[in-house]
Amino acid sequence: MAKKPxxxxxxxxxxxxxxxxxxxxxxxxxxxxxRAGVPLAELVERFPTKARVLAxxxxxxxxxxxxxxxxxxxxxxxxxxxxxxxRFEAMAPDRRALxxxxxxxxxxxxxxxxxxxxxxxxxxxxxxxxxxxxxxxxGLVRLKGLVAVYLSTLRTFLDDDTADLTxxxxxxxxxxxRAEGLASLLWGRGPAPRPHPPEQxxxxxx
Numbered sequence: 001m002a003k004k005p006x007x008x009x010x011x012x013x014x015x016x017x018x019x020x021x022x023x024x025x026x027x028x029x030x031x032x033x034x035r036a037g038v039p040l041a042e043l044v045e046r047f048p049t050k051a052r053v054l055a056x057x058x059x060x061x062x063x064x065x066x067x068x069x070x071x072x073x074x075x076x077x078x079x080x081x082x083x084x085x086x087r088f089e090a091m092a093p094d095r096r097a098l099x100x101x102x103x104x105x106x107x108x109x110x111x112x113x114x115x116x117x118x119x120x121x122x123x124x125x126x127x128x129x130x131x132x133x134x135x136x137x138x139g140l141v142r143l144k145g146l147v148a149v150y151l152s153t154l155r156t157f158l159d160d161d162t163a164d165l166t167x168x169x170x171x172x173x174x175x176x177x178r179a180e181g182l183a184s185l186l187w188g189r190g191p192a193p194r195p196h197p198p199e200q201x202x203x204x205x206x
Contacts, residue, residue, distance in 0.1 A: 008056055010036045011043055015053045016097040024050070025104035054101070055118055057094075062122055064090040066129050077176050079130040084150065087126065088157050088168055099158045123147055149175040 014036035018027055027050065033040040047053045065087045070079045091098060105115070123146050124134035133139050149172070156171035 007036075007038055007042065008046060011038060011047060012053060012057050012060070015050070016057070016094050019100045020094075020097040023104050024101045051115070054115070058118055058122055061087060061090050062125055066125065068129070070129070070131055072131060076130070076132060077180055080127075080132065080146070081172060081176055083126055083130040084153070084172055085165070085169060086129075088153075088165060088172075091157075092165060095158055095160070102158075120147070123150060126150075145179050149179050 011032060015027070015032045018031055018035055029043060029047070029050065030040055032050075032053070033043040036043065047056070065083060068083070068086050070082060072079075074082075120143065123143055124139070127134040127139070127142055127146060132142055134143055152175045153168060153172040157165070157168045160167040162168075
């Protein structure tokens with residue numbers, strides 16, 4: 001029998017509603033199935049674990065982020081700012097649930113391992129969505145820089161109660177500027193050469 005196309009969205013929504021209400025750690029698949037109005041057997045067939053529910057949620061965020069475009073005439077930092085904010089805007093309605101999930105998953109090594117691999121994939125897609133390669137050594141450097149920027153901004157995002165994510169935008173802009181100043185980690189080029197002091201310049205011209 002064909003599966004209802006909306007079931008996955010219903011399950012994810014139910015899981016996040018429950019996480020916001022009572023936390024993530026003690027939440028069971030049976031709880032999610034009951035809230036979603038889906039038979040447990042059908043839910044488990046699609047989502048054998050809560051980690052799979054989270055993975056499906058992240059897939060949806062990735063798709064919404066990738067649906068946008070970028071202006072190649074903009075600087076790399078501006079393009080990345082727009083793409084990362086697109087990501088945060090997609091997650092904004094779920095901030096309370098995301099905060100609960102992150103708090104309750106800190107000592108779960110399996111979830112952390114699976115989540116880390118999935119998180120790095122999302123960060124690589126974020127680079128690509130901004131027109132920045134995530135391949136090779138240069139891509140690895142950019143990826144590490146973006147991870148630092150994203151995690152730094154995420155703390156502000158989870159507590160941002162402004163209607164237009166003003167605090168998140170300010171934190172992201174600051175983090176990107178800092179990363180750009182620290183050897184331009186995201187763009188894969190070194191910092192601008194420092195000018196010689198006047199006395200050294202005079203000696204070189206002698």
